[in-house]
Amino acid sequence: MKLMPQEIIAHKRDGLALSQSEVEQFVSGVVSGHFKDYQSSALLMAILLNGMTSDETGCLTEAMMRSGRIVELPEITRPKVDKHSTGGVGDKVSLILAPLVAACGLCVPMMSGRGLGHTGGTLDKLEAIPGFRTNLTDAEYRAQLASLHQAMIGQSADIVPADRKLYALRDVTGTVESIPLICSSILSKKMAEGIDSLVLDVKCGIGAFMKTEAEARQLAESLVAISARMGKPTSAILTRMDEPLGHMIGNSLEVIESIDCLKGKGPSDLMEVTYALSAEMLILGGIESTQEGAMTALKSAIDSGKALEGFRALVEAQGGDGTVVDNYKCLPRTEKTKDIVLNNDSQMYVESLDARSFGDAACILGAGRASTDSIIDPSVGIELLKKVGQAVQPNEAIARIHYQGIDLLEAAEARLVKAIKLSSKKPIVSSLIIDRISHENY
Amino acid sequence: MKLMPQEIIAHKRDGLALSQSEVEQFVSGVVSGHFKDYQSSALLMAILLNGMTSDETGCLTEAMMRSGRIVELPEITRPKVDKHSTGGVGDKVSLILAPLVAACGLCVPMMSGRGLGHTGGTLDKLEAIPGFRTNLTDAEYRAQLASLHQAMIGQSADIVPADRKLYALRDVTGTVESIPLICSSILSKKMAEGIDSLVLDVKCGIGAFMKTEAEARQLAESLVAISARMGKPTSAILTRMDEPLGHMIGNSLEVIESIDCLKGKGPSDLMEVTYALSAEMLILGGIESTQEGAMTALKSAIDSGKALEGFRALVEAQGGDGTVVDNYKCLPRTEKTKDIVLNNDSQMYVESLDARSFGDAACILGAGRASTDSIIDPSVGIELLKKVGQAVQPNEAIARIHYQGIDLLEAAEARLVKAIKLSSKKPIVSSLIIDRISHENY
Numbered sequence: 061m062k063l064m065p066q067e068i069i070a071h072k073r074d075g076l077a078l079s080q081s082e083v084e085q086f087v088s089g090v091v092s093g094h095f096k097d098y099q100s101s102a103l104l105m106a107i108l109l110n111g112m113t114s115d116e117t118g119c120l121t122e123a124m125m126r127s128g129r130i131v132e133l134p135e136i137t138r139p140k141v142d143k144h145s146t147g148g149v150g151d152k153v154s155l156i157l158a159p160l161v162a163a164c165g166l167c168v169p170m171m172s173g174r175g176l177g178h179t180g181g182t183l184d185k186l187e188a189i190p191g192f193r194t195n196l197t198d199a200e201y202r203a204q205l206a207s208l209h210q211a212m213i214g215q216s217a218d219i220v221p222a223d224r225k226l227y228a229l230r231d232v233t234g235t236v237e238s239i240p241l242i243c244s245s246i247l248s249k250k251m252a253e254g255i256d257s258l259v260l261d262v263k264c265g266i267g268a269f270m271k272t273e274a275e276a277r278q279l280a281e282s283l284v285a286i287s288a289r290m291g292k293p294t295s296a297i298l299t300r301m302d303e304p305l306g307h308m309i310g311n312s313l314e315v316i317e318s319i320d321c322l323k324g325k326g327p328s329d330l331m332e333v334t335y336a337l338s339a340e341m342l343i344l345g346g347i348e349s350t351q352e353g354a355m356t357a358l359k360s361a362i363d364s365g366k367a368l369e370g371f372r373a374l375v376e377a378q379g380g381d382g383t384v385v386d387n388y389k390c391l392p393r394t395e396k397t398k399d400i401v402l403n404n405d406s407q408m409y410v411e412s413l414d415a416r417s418f419g420d421a422a423c424i425l426g427a428g429r430a431s432t433d434s435i436i437d438p439s440v441g442i443e444l445l446k447k448v449g450q451a452v453q454p455n456e457a458i459a460r461i462h463y464q465g466i467d468l469l470e471a472a473e474a475r476l477v478k479a480i481k482l483s484s485k486k487p488i489v490s491s492l493i494i495d496r497i498s499h500e501n502y
Numbered sequence: 503m504k505l506m507p508q509e510i511i512a513h514k515r516d517g518l519a520l521s522q523s524e525v526e527q528f529v530s531g532v533v534s535g536h537f538k539d540y541q542s543s544a545l546l547m548a549i550l551l552n553g554m555t556s557d558e559t560g561c562l563t564e565a566m567m568r569s570g571r572i573v574e575l576p577e578i579t580r581p582k583v584d585k586h587s588t589g590g591v592g593d594k595v596s597l598i599l600a601p602l603v604a605a606c607g608l609c610v611p612m613m614s615g616r617g618l619g620h621t622g623g624t625l626d627k628l629e630a631i632p633g634f635r636t637n638l639t640d641a642e643y644r645a646q647l648a649s650l651h652q653a654m655i656g657q658s659a660d661i662v663p664a665d666r667k668l669y670a671l672r673d674v675t676g677t678v679e680s681i682p683l684i685c686s687s688i689l690s691k692k693m694a695e696g697i698d699s700l701v702l703d704v705k706c707g708i709g710a711f712m713k714t715e716a717e718a719r720q721l722a723e724s725l726v727a728i729s730a731r732m733g734k735p736t737s738a739i740l741t742r743m744d745e746p747l748g749h750m751i752g753n754s755l756e757v758i759e760s761i762d763c764l765k766g767k768g769p770s771d772l773m774e775v776t777y778a779l780s781a782e783m784l785i786l787g788g789i790e791s792t793q794e795g796a797m798t799a800l801k802s803a804i805d806s807g808k809a810l811e812g813f814r815a816l817v818e819a820q821g822g823d824g825t826v827v828d829n830y831k832c833l834p835r836t837e838k839t840k841d842i843v844l845n846n847d848s849q850m851y852v853e854s855l856d857a858r859s860f861g862d863a864a865c866i867l868g869a870g871r872a873s874t875d876s877i878i879d880p881s882v883g884i885e886l887l888k889k890v891g892q893a894v895q896p897n898e899a900i901a902r903i904h905y906q907g908i909d910l911l912e913a914a915e916a917r918l919v920k921a922i923k924l925s926s927k928k929p930i931v932s933s934l935i936i937d938r939i940s941h942e943n944y
Contacts, residue, residue, distance in 0.1 A: 066673075066674050066676045067676075069547075069676035069677075073547065073551065073676050073677075096539075097539065098540045098671055098674070099674060100540070101541070101543050101544040101547075102543040102546065105511075105543075105551075108515065109548065109551045110551070232507070232538070232540070232541060233544035234512040234515050234544060234548075235515075235544060
């Protein structure tokens with residue numbers, strides 16, 4: 061039955077579960093304009109406050125996925141597995157993981173969004189490489205998946221147009237923090253990619269969207285349950301995001317660190333997360349059946365240089381300068397850097413590095429977007445010379461700011477000084493992997 | 503502190519009480535356009551679901567009242583008292599009450615809205631009288647209040663512009679049914695009229711906005727409390743709205759019934775409500791100190807013809823044909839009528855007349871507005887030949903439809919037949935007055 065938008069809104073307002081038809085009328089109304097923005101935002105707030113059942117969230121995800129083109133990749137014979145992260149500071153895992161698991165036998169058809177706020181976007185990082193194109197044509201994309209088994213492109217406007225509209229609206233109406241809305245936004249886009257299965261990195265902590273482990277676990281369980289309903293085996297890895305991941309924040313800097321990782325010189329925290337997600341992908345894709353087998357395959361792909369060569373091939377296929385792999389000089393860099401030294405007069409240890417503040421500082425420097433129309437400066441960023449748990453001698457620098465403008469430096473520095481906590485006692489550093497939420501339980 | 507709209511929305515979403523500054527930023531943002539419609543509707547939904555404290559509702563009412571021009575009437579020496587009804591079917595009380603209490607010594611500066619949906623508007627009824635103008639200039643309005651002590655006009659666009667925007671938005675976003683929002687909408691407009699005190703008719707039942715007595719009582723208590731905070735003594739009378747009030751529904755028909763009431767020939771249910779509200783006005787205005795005194799004064803104003811002549815003077819002052827008082831022929835009427843007869847083969851009693859369905863049927867005939875741009879037909883309507891509790895013989899008509907188009911007749915009739923319930927037992931008819939909620943308790 062065709063209802064007026066305000067009738068559908070009233071049902072959710074009154075705490076009822078929306079029917080499949082109501083959810084479909086909402087999503088098609090968002091795309092057609094029959095649901096006005098002011099009606100959508102009222103419904104979004106009612107969903108945020110009154111929640112959605114698993115059935116409703118499933119219907120919403122399906123309807124959103126079907127609001128635009130759904131990619132089908134029947135010509136690809138390899139298992140098609142993608143990874144999605146809920147976002148964190150210094151999270152360049154996609155750049156390492158895609159060539160790595162492609163080297164092990166998977167196909168990775170990765171469509172990403174742009175970064176917004178304190179978390180950087182995969183596309184922005186790749187575009188630091190001169191010539192790199194993230195807007196391949198459909199034919200180029202398919203040809204590359206067939207030959208290189210990996211591609212990293214932006215989502216074209218005809219994929220999940222409902223999310224494009226709703227996400228912009230949620231951002232300015234205080235309706236971002238809703239598990240059913242986050243779930244349907246993430247999964248509708250990933251499921252429209254034509255994948256067989258999916259691995260999710262659900263982060264929690266100061267630098268993540270979900271601050272507590274409990275919230276992150278709830279989101280992960282919901283994501284895994286909805287994916288299972290849609291017939292796409294999906295696992296989620298719960299990971300900590302309290303200090304920035306790895307040592308580099310900023311687009312050129314993160315490309316450098318990613319290539320270092322592919323050369324076997326990656327920092328342990330970044331590699332721990334990359335391996336955990338990659339192993340899960342190999343297992344879900346049916347390439348490996350055990351964690352041990354997966355880890356052996358992954359390490360061998362790094363040690364043999366196969367993953368690194370995969371990255372070079374990816375860069376070249378997408379129009380970028382492949383010599384970046386051998387020589388970082390082709391990347392845009394700042395001329396100026398400033399080291400951050402705290403005034404400790406004896407040896408201290410890094411107790412915490414507030415990831416959120418590091419992300420905000422990088423954004424201030426020009427590495428990220430304050431709004432969707434901001435222009436990114438790929439050269440700027442922050443290098444962590446020390447990570448949590450490491451000793452700091454008097455006058456020893458903890459971080460290095462790569463900057464262009466002195467005014468931006470000052471604003472970023474003021475924030476960073478407050479974001480670093482030292483302690484006289486060496487803190488215990490725990491694993492970043494908190495748990496694995498498996499589709500087998502749903 | 504100046505906040506972004508989404509920050510204010512987030513506070514209410516998270517169940518916090520908004521500060522006076524936040525409420526004021528919202529209301530001024532609504533008027534200036536700084537708060538976009540999609541942000542306002544998200545906040546309205548959060549208010550509906552998370553509620554508002556009495557302090558917040560008071561701040562909202564004040565801020566809305568101050569969003570436009572506030573009428574001051576220092577030249578009026580009589581007590582200025584107005585009445586507002588939350589709306590019901592056949593509710594023409596204002597047309598009777600204003601000349602009645604003006605005849606007893608009050609000044610009634612009544613600014614009304616248009617009817618929407620199943621409840622008719624006072625202005626629409628008055629405009630059934632040829633020539634009647636509801637858009638007096640400020641000078642005309644003041645002169646008439648000084649000479650006749652009563653005027654009935656539409657709200658000009660510069661009074662409470664925030665409500666004009668918010669009400670239109672609430673109507674299409676499922677955010678009408680919120681006590682803080684209803685309170686602030688009603689009271690901001692009434693308090694901007696420059697009145698000393700206010701009497702509210704808070705209706706409950708099938709034909710009212712509030713379906714249950716509990717909801718209506720909650721609204722009445724909130725209205726009275728907020729008015730008291732604003733220094734305007736206000737009482738609310740809780741009244742039943744299950745069957746239509748009086749015998750007439752439709753604009754010309756309701757003018758006729760109102761004049762009949764002023765001639766002392768009014769139906770008992772309509773007069774019960776009119777007297778209760780009018781007596782409360784006289785007491786609040788300090789003209790009478792007891793119910794008995796007030797009733798004596800009111801009945802004398804009817805019996806002497808003073809109230810009727812006051813109505814004639816009002817009509818003539820506002821450009822209408824004053825002969826309507828003596829001769830209803832000047833009112834637009836339909837040529838065609840159709841009587842509704844149910845198929846009872848023995849004497850039965852009217853058990854119920856579903857006011858909501860009668861209101862909807864009148865709206866279908868053209869007496870009311872389906873949307874704000876609908877055109878009203880003053881001639882059409884429904885006449886109740888029987889009221890609840892009255893006996894109905896076989897083949898005896900229960901209602902008479904005054905119609906123009908046969909297709910509209912059929913649609914209205916189908917609804918009315920279902921809206922009438924007969925019973926073999928005579929039902930007990932109770933008073934329409936449920937309770938009085940006094941400002942003295944707040």
